[in-house]
Amino acid sequence: MKTIKDIVAQKSKERITVLTAYDFPIAAFLDEAAIDIILVGDSLANVVLGLESTTEVGMKEMLHHTRAVVRAVKNALVVGDMPFDSYQLNPRAAVDNAKQFIQEGCGAVKVEWFDEAAKTAASIVKAGIPVMGHVGLTPQTAHKSGGMKVQGKDAASARAIIEQAEKFEEAGCFSVVLECIPLELARIITEKLKVPTIGIGAGPHCDGQVLVIHDLLGLFSRYQPKFSKKYADLGPQILEAVRQYKKEVLSGQFPDDAHSFHLPPDEIKKLK
Numbered sequence: 220m221k222t223i224k225d226i227v228a229q230k231s232k233e234r235i236t237v238l239t240a241y242d243f244p245i246a247a248f249l250d251e252a253a254i255d256i257i258l259v260g261d262s263l264a265n266v267v268l269g270l271e272s273t274t275e276v277g278m279k280e281m282l283h284h285t286r287a288v289v290r291a292v293k294n295a296l297v298v299g300d301m302p303f304d305s306y307q308l309n310p311r312a313a314v315d316n317a318k319q320f321i322q323e324g325c326g327a328v329k330v331e332w333f334d335e336a337a338k339t340a341a342s343i344v345k346a347g348i349p350v351m352g353h354v355g356l357t358p359q360t361a362h363k364s365g366g367m368k369v370q371g372k373d374a375a376s377a378r379a380i381i382e383q384a385e386k387f388e389e390a391g392c393f394s395v396v397l398e399c400i401p402l403e404l405a406r407i408i409t410e411k412l413k414v415p416t417i418g419i420g421a422g423p424h425c426d427g428q429v430l431v432i433h434d435l436l437g438l439f440s441r442y443q444p445k446f447s448k449k450y451a452d453l454g455p456q457i458l459e460a461v462r463q464y465k466k467e468v469l470s471g472q473f474p475d476d477a478h479s480f481h482l483p484p485d486e487i488k489k490l491k
Contacts, residue, residue: 235427246291289324344391352387356399420446
């Protein structure tokens, strides 16, 4: 099983691979592929539940999907993404909510930057729970930073993001996600921090990379972020398979004898 110590030791030595998962079968595939970290992301709201904002999911939904993922994973470090209302609206409850993720089998939790983020992260770490920080574009509070767009595009805002990342490290975070920031800024942060940086839309200089699995597999068509690369296009394949199924059912081609069961002849006689 991948540990926090293993992940930290990979900095500047071996790139860290991170992907999201929200259910048992996908988590099993990621684990078999030796992905280092599986993130049960609050992107669940968008790509699984069809909601508009990640703020629309809470602990109930996150823990439900976390349980499914944990059942499948034998090697990767599972990180639970703490939903908006579990630590930002009531920071005092943050530790208790973080503990619930650990009790379900996660090895760590992730928190996005907000005004009290460093203090909250430090409290969770002090309780013995590893924390992954998240700076740059923070979807849970994107409305406060101009929406879902690149952050840190000028010196002043870039400096603020650097300070946020450093505060997360000072709070004891074992890694920091850098989302949607210029690659030059990501490089500066990666060189400054002793803990690994995980990029998403932050260029090639981070210690690791994370993508949403539905974007990678072509399973989410509502929008495709510029920073996301589609490694497969399963959507059209799924659609074609379903259409073929319907066609065969309507024509009587499915189910055929190969997909049916039989009573033994003597049992048929008894039944008649």
